[in-house]
Amino acid sequence: MANGPQLPEFALKNPAGGEYKFPSGHHALLCFVKEDCATCQMTMPLIEAAHGAFASKIEVIAIGQDAEGNAKLVEAHRLKTPMLDDSALKVSFAYGLDTVPTIVLAAPDGSEMRRFVGFDKPDWQNMIAEMTRLSGSAAPSIDWSKYPQQRPGCGSRSVEPEIAERLEADARGEKLTARQIEIGEMDPFEFMFERGLTDGLPVIPPTPERIKRMLTGTRRDPREVIAALPPNMGPATIEKIAANAVMAGCKPEYLPVVIAAMEAVATPEFNAHGIMSTTWGATPVIIVNGPIRERIGMNMGMMALGYGNRANATIGRAVKLTLRNVGGAKPGDIERSTLGSIGKFTTCFAEWEERSPWEPLHVERGFRKADSVVTVFGLESSSRQIADQTSRTAHALCGSLGLGLEACWHPKQHGAGEVLLIVCPEHADTISREKWTKAQVRARIQEITSRPLRELIPDAESGEGVPLKALGLTNPTPEQLEQRIPKFRKPEYINMIVAGGEAGKFSAVFAGWVSGPMGSSSVSKQIEE
Amino acid sequence: MRIVDPTDERVPIRRTLTKRSGKISGAIALLDISKPRGDVLIDQLAARLREEMPGIEIRRYKKPTFTKPAPEELRRQIAKESDFVIEALAD
Numbered sequence: 001m002a003n004g005p006q007l008p009e010f011a012l013k014n015p016a017g018g019e020y021k022f023p024s025g026h027h028a029l030l031c032f033v034k035e036d037c038a039t040c041q042m043t044m045p046l047i048e049a050a051h052g053a054f055a056s057k058i059e060v061i062a063i064g065q066d067a068e069g070n071a072k073l074v075e076a077h078r079l080k081t082p083m084l085d086d087s088a089l090k091v092s093f094a095y096g097l098d099t100v101p102t103i104v105l106a107a108p109d110g111s112e113m114r115r116f117v118g119f120d121k122p123d124w125q126n127m128i129a130e131m132t133r134l135s136g137s138a139a140p141s142i143d144w145s146k147y148p149q150q151r152p153g154c155g156s157r158s159v160e161p162e163i164a165e166r167l168e169a170d171a172r173g174e175k176l177t178a179r180q181i182e183i184g185e186m187d188p189f190e191f192m193f194e195r196g197l198t199d200g201l202p203v204i205p206p207t208p209e210r211i212k213r214m215l216t217g218t219r220r221d222p223r224e225v226i227a228a229l230p231p232n233m234g235p236a237t238i239e240k241i242a243a244n245a246v247m248a249g250c251k252p253e254y255l256p257v258v259i260a261a262m263e264a265v266a267t268p269e270f271n272a273h274g275i276m277s278t279t280w281g282a283t284p285v286i287i288v289n290g291p292i293r294e295r296i297g298m299n300m301g302m303m304a305l306g307y308g309n310r311a312n313a314t315i316g317r318a319v320k321l322t323l324r325n326v327g328g329a330k331p332g333d334i335e336r337s338t339l340g341s342i343g344k345f346t347t348c349f350a351e352w353e354e355r356s357p358w359e360p361l362h363v364e365r366g367f368r369k370a371d372s373v374v375t376v377f378g379l380e381s382s383s384r385q386i387a388d389q390t391s392r393t394a395h396a397l398c399g400s401l402g403l404g405l406e407a408c409w410h411p412k413q414h415g416a417g418e419v420l421l422i423v424c425p426e427h428a429d430t431i432s433r434e435k436w437t438k439a440q441v442r443a444r445i446q447e448i449t450s451r452p453l454r455e456l457i458p459d460a461e462s463g464e465g466v467p468l469k470a471l472g473l474t475n476p477t478p479e480q481l482e483q484r485i486p487k488f489r490k491p492e493y494i495n496m497i498v499a500g501g502e503a504g505k506f507s508a509v510f511a512g513w514v515s516g517p518m519g520s521s522s523v524s525k526q527i528e529e
Numbered sequence: 530m531r532i533v534d535p536t537d538e539r540v541p542i543r544r545t546l547t548k549r550s551g552k553i554s555g556a557i558a559l560l561d562i563s564k565p566r567g568d569v570l571i572d573q574l575a576a577r578l579r580e581e582m583p584g585i586e587i588r589r590y591k592k593p594t595f596t597k598p599a600p601e602e603l604r605r606q607i608a609k610e611s612d613f614v615i616e617a618l619a620d
Contacts, residue, residue: 179534188530197535206533234537243535274596325535467565518594 004112008094012084023110027058032102035069037154039119043101044077049140051081057135065157092158093167099153118153165213203247214242217252227266230273232328248318253296256527258318264376264523271520275378276329281337282513283381286348289362290372293350300350302501316348343381356498357432365524372527378520379510389505394434402445408511412456412465414485417515418493422508424500442491449487555612556586562595570617
């Protein structure tokens with residue numbers, strides 16, 4: 001019979017001292033076991049019998065999965081069979097174990113001759129017969145009547161969820177390089193607070209195991225620096241982002257979204273320094289488009305803007321924690337908003353593309369519909385809702401939306417920058433019944449918000465507004481005072497997406513900050529999947 | 530338990546204040562950060578300084594935008610040309 005595939009080489013410590021190296025040039029019986037498995041316990045006398053009968057010709061080796069349990073097995077069964085310690089589980093992982101016991105008979109060149117899992121009497125009997133033939137030794141005396149015909153094994157420790165992910169990360173050669181801190185007996189949650197690493201809510205302690213598990217969410221090298229992160233220009237490595245994603249409560253599959261969002265946030269166009277340090281309460285508002293929304297379970301429907309969805313909540317939080325811990329944007333330090341807002345904890349949601357009558361945000365920005373894309377806006381860190389429960393035409397409803405947008409910053413501040421208008425499904429339906437395009441919605445908003453300059457200049461009634469100086473005017477003529485100025489500097493500054501529950505005629509807006517090269521521009525990045 | 534440091538691991542450089550001589554001489558830079566009405570404050574300051582310290586040279590500078598740190602070139606220029614800086618913040 002031709003031998004099977006070449007088995008992985010390994011070297012494990014032999015309790016008698018030294019190392020056992022496989023392959024060794026002899027036939028070998030490798031028996032993977034763990035102490036807390038009843039089938040392994042039942043199998044140990046057979047392994048010991050095989051060792052007693054064939055050891056001079058065939059190496060019979062037990063490979064135990066935890067150091068303490070291995071010692072117990074040796075003692076309980078008075079084993080003479082060498083018990084190798086695979087508590088690191090690297091060999092179990094390399095051999096692709098699902099179940100223990102797994103019994104592998106190997107040829108002298110290290111190729112596989114037989115393998116079976118659990119307990120199967122005919123398998124054992126056939127193998128003992130083969131070992132008898134191979135060794136030329138006498139068969140051991142075994143009372144087979146004491147054994148059942150079959151008995152399933154137990155799960156190998158190498159496939160336990162946390163361990164498997166760590167082993168996969170190790171196998172990919174991922175090594176953490178960030179400084180590690182031994183916190184001793186201290187409560188890890190309190191430690192994170194005391195070190196000033198949290199946003200005011202508890203964070204999950206970023207242990208090396210958790211970070212390695214998080215890193216299974218990306219193929220990128222943990223050492224890669226994706227950006228110098230404002231305001232302190234801290235080097236944001238994939239590993240540091242993963243650490244903050246762990247703290248935020250992300251799952252590994254969210255990590256690519258967090259990484260793409262950090263790449264967007266770190267661009268000069270986004271100007272994170274300004275967004276984080278302004279006395280205005282701004283924050284990165286993160287929108288996710290494309291297939292990844294469904295795959296990671298983001299909310300784009302009822303209560304899309306919060307709270308209650310893990311992906312939405314933790315992706316936005318991971319971005320903020322990274323800006324805080326790597327970028328140095330700490331409240332009261334460089335982050336200096338007068339009032340702040342609850343949205344500064346996290347603001348992240350997805351567009352309900354399938355419910356929108358228009359092309360989605362990322363397609364509007366030149367990506368393919370099948371691309372997954374994250375867009376960050378530097379906007380006010382809380383949204384406000386715009387109610388219109390009675391308009392029945394696109395003209396009337398978009399008029400209401402426009403009037404709702406007037407209050408952004410200040411009603412007299414016209415010629416304003418970017419906003420993000422979130423059109424709820426019921427409003428989208430009213431608008432789409434007349435097949436209005438986004439351009440028509442924007443035009444209507446500009447139309448209804450246009451005001452004569454005389455109403456907008458700062459005066460004794462309200463000292464805020466459009467400064468004449470900004471328009472290059474000192475003594476405006478009556479005609480100039482009648483000139484009508486729309487709310488927004490450009491129609492395309494009115495960014496629009498559809499999200500929200502099926503019921504309710506309430507849209508919402510995130511007001512902006514200083515837009516364009518003098519402030520912040522929204523940035524879209526494709527998510528690497 | 531061990532945790533991985535989630536910060537940038539850098540220790541800020543500690544800088545000591547320049548020794549105060551008790552006298553003002555040379556050039557004073559007045560930096561307008563481009564916030565509304567910052568220029569009003571700067572104008573007032575300039576007038577008062579000229580009045581009270583006639584021998585002092587006053588130099589005016591302006592950041593392109595208040596939303597971003599002063600460009601490196603501007604910072605160098607101020608350091609090269611001035612002995613003191615007064616920065617008018619805002620509003």
